[in-house]
Amino acid sequence: xxxxxxxxxxxxxxxxxxxxxxxxxxxxxxxxxxxxxxxxxxxxxxxxxxxxxxxxxxxxxxxxxxxxxxxxxxxxxxxxxxxxxxxxxxxxxxxxxxxxxxxxxxxxxxxxxxxxxxxxxxxxxxxxxxxxxxxxxxxxxxxxxxxxxxxxxxxxxxxxxxxxxxxxxxxxxxxxxxxxxxxxxxxxxxxxxxxxxxxxxxxxxxxxxxxxxxxxxxxxxxxxxxxxxxxxxxxxxxxxxxxxxxxxxxxxxxxxxxxxxxxxxxxxxxxxxxxxxxxxxxxxxxxxxxxxxxxxxxxxxxxxxxxxxxxxxxxxxxxxxxxxxxxxxxxxxxxxxxxxxxxxxxxxxxxxxxxxxxxxxxxxxxxxxxxxxxxxxxxxxxxxxxxxxxxxxxxxxxxxxxxxxxxxxxxxxxxxxxx
Amino acid sequence: xxxxxxxxxxxxxxxxxxxxxxxxxxxxxxxxxxxxxxxxxxxxxxxxxxxxxxxxxxxxxxxxxxxxxxxxxxxxxxxxxxxxxxxxxxxxxxxxxxxxxxxxxxxxxxxxxxxxxxxxxxxxxxxxxxxxxxxxxxxxxxxxxxxxxx
Numbered sequence: 425x426x427x428x429x430x431x432x433x434x435x436x437x438x439x440x441x442x443x444x445x446x447x448x449x450x451x452x453x454x455x456x457x458x459x460x461x462x463x464x465x466x467x468x469x470x471x472x473x474x475x476x477x478x479x480x481x482x483x484x485x486x487x488x489x490x491x492x493x494x495x496x497x498x499x500x501x502x503x504x505x506x507x508x509x510x511x512x513x514x515x516x517x518x519x520x521x522x523x524x525x526x527x528x529x530x531x532x533x534x535x536x537x538x539x540x541x542x543x544x545x546x547x548x549x550x551x552x553x554x555x556x557x558x559x560x561x562x563x564x565x566x567x568x569x570x571x572x573x574x575x576x577x578x579x580x581x582x583x584x585x586x587x588x589x590x591x592x593x594x595x596x597x598x599x600x601x602x603x604x605x606x607x608x609x610x611x612x613x614x615x616x617x618x619x620x621x622x623x624x625x626x627x628x629x630x631x632x633x634x635x636x637x638x639x640x641x642x643x644x645x646x647x648x649x650x651x652x653x654x655x656x657x658x659x660x661x662x663x664x665x666x667x668x669x670x671x672x673x674x675x676x677x678x679x680x681x682x683x684x685x686x687x688x689x690x691x692x693x694x695x696x697x698x699x700x701x702x703x704x705x706x707x708x709x710x711x712x713x714x715x716x717x718x719x720x721x722x723x724x725x726x727x728x729x730x731x732x733x734x735x736x737x738x739x740x741x742x743x744x745x746x747x748x749x750x751x752x753x754x755x756x757x758x759x760x761x762x763x764x765x766x767x768x769x770x771x772x773x774x775x776x777x778x779x780x781x782x783x784x785x786x787x788x789x790x791x792x793x794x795x796x797x798x799x800x801x802x803x804x805x806x807x808x809x810x811x812x813x814x815x816x817x818x819x820x821x822x823x824x825x826x827x828x829x830x831x832x833x834x835x836x837x838x839x840x841x842x843x
Numbered sequence: 844x845x846x847x848x849x850x851x852x853x854x855x856x857x858x859x860x861x862x863x864x865x866x867x868x869x870x871x872x873x874x875x876x877x878x879x880x881x882x883x884x885x886x887x888x889x890x891x892x893x894x895x896x897x898x899x900x901x902x903x904x905x906x907x908x909x910x911x912x913x914x915x916x917x918x919x920x921x922x923x924x925x926x927x928x929x930x931x932x933x934x935x936x937x938x939x940x941x942x943x944x945x946x947x948x949x950x951x952x953x954x955x956x957x958x959x960x961x962x963x964x965x966x967x968x969x970x971x972x973x974x975x976x977x978x979x980x981x982x983x984x985x986x987x988x989x990x991x992x993x
Contacts, residue, residue: 779908780906780907780908781882781907782882782884782906782907782909782968782971783851783907783908783909786847786850786965786967786968787847787851790846790847797882798881798882798883799882799883803883806883812882812883812884812885812905812906813882813883841847841851841856842851842856842859842860842908
């Protein structure tokens with residue numbers, strides 16, 4: 425079942441020129457064990473286009489200085505670039521104001537910030553935080569820590585065997601002691617795109633705010649926080665072609681104004697005496713210490729890159745890859761797909777009967793094919809499906825039909841080893 | 844692919860498919876659970892130790908081929924040995940799998956476990972091969988908590 429690989433056959437000529445896209449990613453042009461690299465671990469982290477790499481290099485070579493303080497030319501340039509990146513993030517997710525965009529290390533830190541600060545403000549013993557069964561550990565553990573501190577408890581939205589959330593009981597799960605609903609926009613282990621509109625609607629009808637973990641969403645789906653009417657939205661740059669160590673928290677201005685600072689330090693204050701400290705205005709109240717300036721600039725460049733290609737075109741390409749890979753997977757009798765939701769991004773989690781995912785990963789690596797194996801930081805998902813681990817191939821803007829063919833050829837090699 | 848054939852030798856694939864001493868031991872006097880947090884591999888080791896001699900040893904596991912084969916081979920090698928001899932074998936085994944790829948394997952030290960020497964070319968997989976040994980050691984010490992490779 426090998427398709428014609430000419431781009432015209434896929435109607436992509438006008439849509440997306442993959443060869444040009446691949447040229448933007450220098451790292452792809454290498455061999456692993458003598459085979460061309462097929463990077464199919466994009467849900468873990470994406471590769472970086474030269475636009476991002478160059479923006480960071482340019483910043484360090486020309487503009488590097490500390491932000492928000494200096495009177496000198498370089499500090500002014502660094503501040504302009506850093507705040508320019510904030511405006512790019514605002515526009516990217518259509519937030520109303522840059523006061524609602526807080527730079528953080530990534531989605532994990534953003535969730536910890538909300539759990540620490542918003543949690544301190546609103547959560548008491550006997551209260552509840554609602555998460556879902558398919559969350560990444562980063563959207564479970566911060567809430568458990570909050571529960572330990574306060575005596576609150578976690579409630580869990582269950583999922584079905586396709587990997588879709590079961591919302592029938594949502595009205596009961598979100599009760600009058602629920603202080604926050606925190607769910608993933610897209611599941612990292614299954615690829616499921618969750619019905620977040622319905623979740624937000626149900627929660628808001630009861631006056632409960634919602635946090636969406638967008639770590640797996642922003643590279644695939646255009647996000648409009650105002651249209652979603654979401655209260656908190658978090659994401660990481662490195663999963664959307666940007667650098668590691670930077671991400672953003674969106675939060676409604678009203679919430680941020682009421683929330684206490686997450687960390688104390690420089691830049692988050694307007695005046696300090698030993699009697700009293702006045703906090704800085706938003707969003708700086710939540711950005712203690714010298715921020716990851718180069719990272720933010722890199723994130724801005726990644727947003728420019730995504731926008732210049734267009735998320736719709738990217739999503740179409742990735743959807744076609746997923747469909748192609750899924751069709752191939754369904755022809756293999758001893759392969760089981762884990763995560764068969766109706767709405768998915770380009771993530772294919774699977775098992776080969778009798779062969780541990782770790783062994784699959786090692787053998788594929790020797791064919792130059794990088795996939796992820798393990799529990800994907802979503803152990804409750806593994807428990808649901810009764811497995812310890814899965815193999816996961818996740819596709820991005822630069823992946824090709826040939827790479828998927830190679831993946832399935834290599835899976836045949838895996839089966840030969842364990843024949 | 845040569846390295847790969849080295850890793851997944853026939854004897855290892857065979858031990859994975861048909862692990863030896865693969866059962867729960869009801870009258871064990873030493874047991875421990877091992878866990879590799881990286882990949883979720885779990886392993887239970889059961890031993891009957893009398894006067895410092897490992898009279899019987901068995902295991903149960905869900906894990907990759909390397910971890911299952913390594914545990915299976917381990918049980919064969921340590922059965923009948925004194926705890927001290929088992930310790931020495933563990934050290935030799937650990938030296939072998941963490942040695943540079945070019946270091947010759949001393950089969951006199953490790954016996955049939957030499958089949959697992961290929962692991963040294965796969966740094967990410969060394970813990971798969973050593974999990975069972977860490978668990979054996981934990982069982983010997985009767986550590987109450989799960990042994991991990993971390």
